[in-house]
Amino acid sequence: TRSTRPQRLLAAVQKNATRGDPRSVVRAIDQFCRHKEWAMNVGDEKGCILDSVVSEANPTYVLELGTYCGYSTVRIASLLSPNSKLITVEFNPEYAKIARQVIAWAGLQDKIHLVEGASGDLIPKMQEMFGVKTFDLVFLDHWKDRYLPDTKLMEKCGLLRKGSILLADNVICPGTPDYLEYIRNSPQYESQYFKSHLEYTKVEDGLEKSVFLG
Numbered sequence: 183t184r185s186t187r188p189q190r191l192l193a194a195v196q197k198n199a200t201r202g203d204p205r206s207v208v209r210a211i212d213q214f215c216r217h218k219e220w221a222m223n224v225g226d227e228k229g230c231i232l233d234s235v236v237s238e239a240n241p242t243y244v245l246e247l248g249t250y251c252g253y254s255t256v257r258i259a260s261l262l263s264p265n266s267k268l269i270t271v272e273f274n275p276e277y278a279k280i281a282r283q284v285i286a287w288a289g290l291q292d293k294i295h296l297v298e299g300a301s302g303d304l305i306p307k308m309q310e311m312f313g314v315k316t317f318d319l320v321f322l323d324h325w326k327d328r329y330l331p332d333t334k335l336m337e338k339c340g341l342l343r344k345g346s347i348l349l350a351d352n353v354i355c356p357g358t359p360d361y362l363e364y365i366r367n368s369p370q371y372e373s374q375y376f377k378s379h380l381e382y383t384k385v386e387d388g389l390e391k392s393v394f395l396g
């Protein structure tokens with residue numbers, strides 16, 4: 183039977199990237215998505231903004247909502263300090279299977295914990311499963327109608343502390359209107375919009391960075 187796009191993306195990584203070199207994995211995926219097949223990774227343009235936010239935050243605990251093939255997972259983890267951890271959540275088992283292999287090719291399996299399941303079910307279990315108290319940075323990049331409910335859930339579960347950063351992809355395209363309205367009007371957050379483009383295209387999109395004020 184015909185291969186899937188994530189399988190072809192993994193094959194491109196294994197063909198063109200160097201084992202143990204995360205940035206070559208990121209480059210190989212961007213090449214594949216720009217010249218062969220578009221895929222919904224955060225991509226190289228928004229990826230540079232993601233890199234700067236991650237580097238400035240220098241987080242110990244990171245939560246990623248939406249792994250897909252592990253592109254942003256590898257991109258973020260490649261910038262983390264030695265004793266830091268990235269927990270990434272993915273409910274599609276086929277995507278999780280591919281992501282584990284991409285993460286392994288990058289040599290980052292010790293920094294990354296990929297947990298399979300729905301964000302709404304897993305967020306309340308983060309403290310008991312991983313011994314994490316609060317997250318220093320959360321990257322929201324799963325289905326867009328889940329950004330707001332999951333943000334409220336993280337607040338309720340006490341997973342955010344004064345200074346925690348929420349970085350949300352796709353706030354313009356496909357768009358997350360209810361999340362944007364909430365976060366930009368909430369006195370509990372200080373938000374900033376980073377204008378960019380939908381991965382590998384000229385369509386406008388951007389990232390919203392919001393700092394939890396506690």
Ligand SMILES: C[S@@+](CC[C@H](N)C(=O)[O-])C[C@H]1O[C@@H](n2cnc3c(N)ncnc32)[C@H](O)[C@@H]1O
Pocket residue numbers: 222223224225247248249250251252253254255271272273274277299300301302323324325328
């Ligand atoms: C846009 S892709 C993630 C892309 C990835 N962050 C990157 O930039 O490389 C969105 C992913 O989130 C997953 N997803 C969507 N809603 C979810 C949920 N509620 N819980 C867990 N995973 C979810 C989808 O299966 C899909 O793989």
Ligand SMILES: O=C(c1ccccc1)c1ccc(O)c(O)c1[N+](=O)[O-]
Pocket residue numbers: 222223224323324325326351352355356381
């Ligand atoms: O929703 C889509 C989408 C919609 C239709 C077709 C393909 C993708 C999408 C597009 C760009 C993204 O960066 C992204 O994170 C997503 N997503 O699924 O979460």
Ligand SMILES: [Mg+2]
Pocket residue numbers: 222223224323351352
């Ligand atoms: Mg996205």
